[in-house]
Amino acid sequence: MRKNTLSRRAVLAAGLLIGGVMACGQASANDKTFVIGVAMPFQTNSWQKGFFASAKYAAEQLNASGKKVELKIVDAGGDAQTQIQQINNLTLQGVDFIIIEPLSDTALNGAVDNAVAAGIPVLATGTGGITNPKAIELQNDFKTLGDKYVKLITDRVGTKGTAIMIRGLAGNAAEQTIQDSYTRALAKYPDIKVVSTVYGDWNQSVAQQHVTTILPTLPPKVDIIFSQGEAAFGAAQAFLAAGREVPMQVYGFSGTDVNLLIKLNEKSGYDSVAMNTDPGVGGMAVNVAVAKLSGEPVPMTMEAPVPVLSVAQLKADHGNLADSDILWLKYSYDWTLKNIIGKK
Secondary structure, eight states: OHHHHHHHHHHHHHHHHOOOOOOOOOOTTTOEEEEEEEEOOOOOOOOOHHHHHHHHHHHHHHHTTTTTEEEEEEETTTTHHHHHHHHHHHOOOOOOOOOOSSSSSTTTHHHHHHHHTTTTTTTEEEEEEOOOSEEEEEEEEEHHHHHHHHHHHHHHHHOOOOEEEEEEEEOOOOHHHHHHHHHHHTTTTTTTTEHHHEEOOOOOOHHHHHHHHGGSSSOOOEEEEEGGGHHHHHHHOOOOOTOOOOBOOOSSSSSHHHHHHHHHHHHHHHHHHHHOOTTTTTHHHHHHHHHHHTTTTOEEEEEEOEEEHHHHHHHHHHHOTTTTTTTTOOOOHHHHIIIIOOOO
16 A cells, blocks of 8 residues: 555545645656546447547556556446545545546536545546536537537538437536537528437437437438437438438447448448547546656646548548447657647
8 A cells, every 4th residue: 555545545534524644746756656547437338448448558658668557447337426436435545646537517526626635636538527626627629519510511511401419418518518519500500400409328329219219200301410429320320220311420430430431431422521529538638647747737728639530531541440449549648748738
């Protein structure tokens, strides 16, 4: 057990109150192993599996470069109360840093306070931010995501048409921010009519089920599908199963999405792109954690890129992606220092 673990246990055993012994957040010894807790919301969709894989990849690369990194990954199974307990447990265990994919933007604030009071930096990423200002934020540019998506669509089908909207996980702060960005972007195009809205829960099978349910109520021709994250494949499958043409939509990074887009392109010239918040942010977050623990000045707010990949790029670089896999980009420690943290 590390030295500061007993102090942290004492703090939390007394009611998880502020005032415990501050842990040493920056180690100078060359043989120091950085223990990083990763509090995941769930692992039931391919995006989260990609986040998990990219975090492990980053740790492997850091270890290969001579830095010593250990990950402690926990899964809340979609329950915010479980995630609170898991964050508190990571604090009790004396980890050096905690990365959170929050299930709530407010419910975790107390657990974050406990960790910070024990000297453990906390970073929120992936599923969105939290309202506790003590947490470092590494977020995708959700506010402009809708503008990018709508432009990609209108460049292909024009500024008129009938559309359906597939939202993400109800109640999630990032989901609402993305939805708000769609609303703002679509306000510029009054001739694009959204005739039905459903929730897809960032899950392919849920999206397929809900789109299948509304299909009989839709006009004979639907031109566009607006969706978040994991919905594209499921939505397309609902239309294909009904013998209907797949509307224009932007696809995600899952193997099923990528392979379907390539297949549609080869069959009929269907020309779209894959764009998504990158699961590779998991590796990026690990790099940021190690930078912080190594004494680098890390901003409290950072922005991750949202990649857009053409069909040609997908065929060239990801044509052998298995349906069960997901595309994610690899970010080195040095790249993260320069492009995310902003080190000169």
